[in-house]
Amino acid sequence: MAKKTKITASEIITFYMDYVAKHHHKPETVEDFAESHQFDDAIFYEHFTSFKDLEKTIYNILFENSLAILKQSPDYHNFSKKDKLLSLYYTFFENLALNQEFVKQNLKGLENQLKALSTFSRLKKSFTAFIDDLNLETISLNVDSIETIQQKAIKESAWVQFLFIMKFWLDDTSDAFEKTDILIEKSINTGVELLDTKSLYNIIDLVKFLYKEKIQ
Known part of the structure; x- marks a missing residue:
């Protein structure tokens, strides 16, 4: 599946909150988190440092x-x-x-x-x-x-x-x-x-x- 090229800060927040609620812990790494939602981790760093x-x-x-x-x-x-x-x-x-x-x-x-x-x-x-x-x-x-x-x-x-x-x-x-x-x-x-x-x-x-x- 092709990675998404445009992800907003609001979407990342929703992805993260849903992930923590579902898995009962934060993702291991930004790279793993981005990969699980089909976007490049560089997009994450455009909005947040960590x-x-x-x-x-x-x-x-x-x-x-x-x-x-x-x-x-x-x-x-x-x-x-x-x-x-x-x-x-x-x-x-x-x-x-x-x-x-x-x-x-x-x-x-x-x-x-x-x-x-x-x-x-x-x-x-x-x-x-x-x-x-x-x-x-x-x-x-x-x-x-x-x-x-x-x-x-x-x-x-x-x-x-x-x-x-x-x-x-x-x-x-x-x-x-x-x-x-x-x-x-x-x-x-x-x-x-x-x-x-x-x-x-x-x-x-x-x-x-x-x-x-x-x-x-």
Whole structure:
């Protein structure tokens, strides 16, 4: 069979995700992967430098697609900051669920190393840019250097929270990942409460939920 001479980056992504989901591991080499889909490996390198580069792109695309879907809705632009956060989380994790065979195989054994996973480097950049755009309010101290630190802390805290929810999602066996949805709501509520008020209700509610899940 003659090899294909034109393959798009999107097609390579689909081939790769399907391969990992089907075989439960990544291809041995780029050459083998290209050969199995009847195209020259040089075409792969026109789009990606390696499988790791490809994986970085995949997770970033899942995020960017989630955000693009939300922005297509006229109502989204009138949402509160909290509702924008909730909507993004729900949409992103729904996208993960649609691709769960690939994601769970790709991240298998790495559940406790997500924070240091370089595969998420582009995803983190897009995610923190989104948090930046929300312009979440901090406690005003009228000191520029401190408020800059606060903004950075918010982005880093939001990223850690995001990874924590992803770890929870990877372990979630509930129907339609309903427990992950509960965790998303409680986590966002708690985060907003910490920024805007001194209320402990949502913090206690989140701790109760996590404690219950842990002991079960």
